[in-house]
Amino acid sequence: MSTTNQPSAILSYPAFLRRSLSLATDGSLRFYAWMTALTAVALVGANAWANQVATGMITTNMTDHVSWGLYIANFTFCVGLAAGGVMMVIPAYLYDDEEMHKVVIIGEAVAIAAIVMCTLSVLVDLGRPDRFWHLIPGIGRFNWPMSMLTWDIIVLNGYLVINLHIVGYLLYMRYLGRKPNPVWYFPFVFLSIAWAISIHTVTAFLYCGLGGRPFWNTALLAPRFLASAFVSGPAFIILVMRVLRITSGYSAPPGPARTLIQIIRVAMVINLVMLASEIFTLFYTGGAHGVSAEYLFFGLHGHHGLVAWIWTAIAMNLLGTVLFFTPAALQRGWTRILACLLVIVGIWIEKGMGLIIPGFIPSTLHEIVEYAPSLVEWKVTAGIWAFGLLILTVMLKLIANVFTGQLNLPGSESASR
């Protein structure tokens, strides 16, 4: 993907990859401990998944009534993370905010890791993962354009390719000590912005297109997804920047973080307004449409499996929002970190246990069957997160190395600097 018209550049690309890989896996004892821990969790997840495939999905707590659970909930959140990861591209390029560029590449790395997590979340949710090839265009049978799931697979893969290209290209140019040629990345950056919006919209359509599920069947779903992605993505990036600054000395000036916090403030308020208006229509009108919401927020006929979840999410989101609006949030400090953690977890619950599960309760025949993830599902999900973080760590390491000049083409401009 990342090519230039100079033959020398093409020739040194494999060497670049080799050196990157070697450098990205080098580090302090703390780094090795971190990588070992992630690998261990990922292995536990892989093992749980293998057992699930062998014995059947009976090992999850899903049923014919609640046929999607933690995996699809996690998938939904990760799509938001992937979309949000690229949102800062907008200020960076549209307003030509020079300082943002250092952050944008982090956002794109987060997007790549998040998409990998999305794909894995879908894979582990399949009853027959061995038939995954039925989904491959050309040799399988692709139900396009009818199925929203097919659309989702297309847009997610497209997004992955675009972001891999941008990150790879920018890093490589840095490595060579050259100025990136706008022709090779500008169009892709704009494409990735549009694409970021499309991945989350299509994912929302996956649910809101189902007439038989009144809880999801709302036009507000896609905009709400986008608004929360504008929060979780930037919040995640702020956290990553903090970790990077402490561990690798790669730091962006404080400006971009402030821009991100402004984005979060606006998006979070819009998100909360939409939530309020949704709650209003659900409860003021009542009837069949309100039943799932009633179950979610207050419990129904003695069943209240989700009540604790959703109120925790609401409390975290509100508290996080308040913290973001304090002046302290604009400074480097614990307020900001705490606020980020609060909204990330809050949105993870809201998009997952607070959105996917109540869509199934009560069922289409109005039976109430509750669901709480099994240990296997938790293990597999933790494994996916560990693997995602593993990929992210390697990518960040690489980015830090290139940007701090530790990794560059011998004799190139940045090397002599």
Add this chain to the structure above:
Amino acid sequence: MSDSQLKKSLPIVTRRTAVKGGFATLGAAAFVGAISPLRHAAKETTAAEFMQQHYQELSDEDKRKVIARLEDETKEEYGADVTIGDDRPLPGTKFVYAINLSVCNGNGKCVEACHKENNHDRATNQSYIRVLEMPKGTMDMEQGNTTYTHTVPDDGKFYLPVQCQQCDEPPCVDVCPVQATWKEEDGIVVVDYNWCIGCRYCEAACPYHARRFNWKKPEVPAAEVNPDQSYLSNRIRPQGVVEKCTYCLHRTRRGRLPACLEACPTGARVFGNILDPDSNIRWLLENKRVYVLKEELGTKPAFFYFFDK
């Protein structure tokens, strides 16, 4: 081998890379160990099964081979001799079903018959039919109950059996990412159990709770296996795929009636070819007040409900 020796013999390999290589090998080995349960699953999937094409792309020759293989597998895994047919829609036929709600008394014989006829998993007591007990005077399912255990019929209640409505605009078919489910010319919505990837999107999309997933391998004692089977209907399903009511196409396409209808002691169930002007069902649909469920969703069910008065 000491550090310096290593460097001498293999100048390119630094200690660091050697350690990293060691870790990578360890990691790879651990990964293989972690996913080893998959070997068990892989044993169940033969190469022929894995490579099998979509039902609609199989030639007659392919189908013969596939069916022979499936019959052998059933013998091996369940100890039962079965014949699997490839029943195709009859020309000029569109099957519809109707239920007389004035007569249905909620006895659940249909549920049981379906369970046996379609070789459902014994442990989970699965069936394609659910019977809702509803208070008289409402069609609001919110007030229904499927888990009643008292003697039937109960005062002030009526009973609403629900199964696949073989919708003319089936949302379950629209959403399937791999076209593993489709509607046949006689109106029956079927699943290729050997093509379904088990994503359960169709299960989420169906407004009538008509689809079932095989959360584990179905258990049926050899003596209880119904040997009259068809590729697209009641053959024993593999683990991890979705299944549904097919109006017993292995019976109805051979001129018989659905098992649930034969089992119904009250005569509430009527089944037939709507394209046949002399059929019972045609008369009924023309002369009774007929209802469909969730009409507002635009699924256009081929399954009707009516009352006598």
